[in-house]
Amino acid sequence: MKNTLTLRLAQLALLVAVFVLWHVLTTPGLVPPFLFADDRQAAFFFGEPVKIFGRIWAWFVTNADIYQHLGVTLLETVLAFGIGTVLGLACGMWLALSPLAAAICDPYIKALNSMPRVILAPIFAVWFGLGVASKVALGVTLVFFIVFFNVYQGVKEVSPIVLANARMLGASPRQLLRHVYLPSAMSWVFSSLHTSVGLAFVGAVVGEYLGSARGVGYLILQAEGAFDINTVMAGILVLTVFALLLDMLVGQVERRLMKWQPKSGETEKL
Known part of the structure; x- marks a missing residue:
């Protein structure tokens, strides 16, 4: 303590x-x-820190005019983070357990991953409009591959001895998934989630830059156009704080779900 x-x-x-x-x-x-x-x-x-904190105070207290913009950005971020995580987890698990499907999809996955996905933002704006959906779509593409590759690798790293023992004890495919594959992939998943939090914010803010009438990214863009560096820095600080809060929430979930895993200090004692 x-x-x-x-x-x-x-x-x-x-x-x-x-x-x-x-x-x-x-x-x-x-x-x-x-x-x-x-x-x-x-x-x-x-920028000047005093004026930057003054702008943040005005946003949250004096004028209280940031909440609508912040709510939009957080909604886009959380949706992108959640959808990208679920899709990455499902696809990573599926391809790791299906060697034939993995072999067929391998070149396409590598091609999509090597693409600079930020350039998809204008396309998503055309497809989904300038609302929340286009920002979420961009964020999903950024989060998905981080989670996908970590889950894929985590399942591949399952100990053959543990797997053979579980099968010898009569474990069904569903039991193998729940008690062997998922626990093995969990540490990889949470490692990727800490990285994905920032990428979800990147997707939301970049999308707001390219076309939006609301959001913290929109406020930063407007301030840049007016050479108002203090407001730009204030927006960056606000986004950073909320990204850290979301990362802390992921950490809380990780500690709750990974209680079975010994801490580093405990491992050294053993």
Whole structure:
């Protein structure tokens, strides 16, 4: 408990130090003269933390006008994350257990994975319109392959000895799936989910950039057009915080479902 508290305090101290340094380097009169010819350039290019937090305060408290935009972005992100995860889990499990289907689909999966999927955003906008659906579709393509390849590899890594023993004990295909394949793939799945959280946000925000009238990405795009770096940075901070919150939620689910797995410290003691 004490070590955890010390760690959290150290992390908080590092965060505060970063913002203090940022404030010093972007405040006119405090900027070292050798960095910029004009001490106002730093604030123009990197924003000022005080004004950034002021914008966030106005969004959430004073004006309270971000909730509709944030709700849209979070809806797109959660839908993309959920659908991409389910599809990746199902397809990865299916192809890992079906060698013939995997061999047939292999070149097509590799081709789709090698495609820079962000370029699909305009196509999805044409297919699904400028609403939530096109952003979700883009996010799904980003999340799907991360989960798919991890699940596929996780199932392939099942111990042959465990598998043979389960079959010798008379386990049915359904029991093998539930008690052997899924537990083996779970650690791989959650590893991919932590990466997929950020990619789901990328899909939502990039889609909003290319065509939308709502969302945090739309607010950032509008601020960029007006060279309002403080609002841009405020939007980035808001997205980062909510991405971390979603990642923490995934971590909570992981700890609950992976109780059977020994922690690293426990493994060393054994």
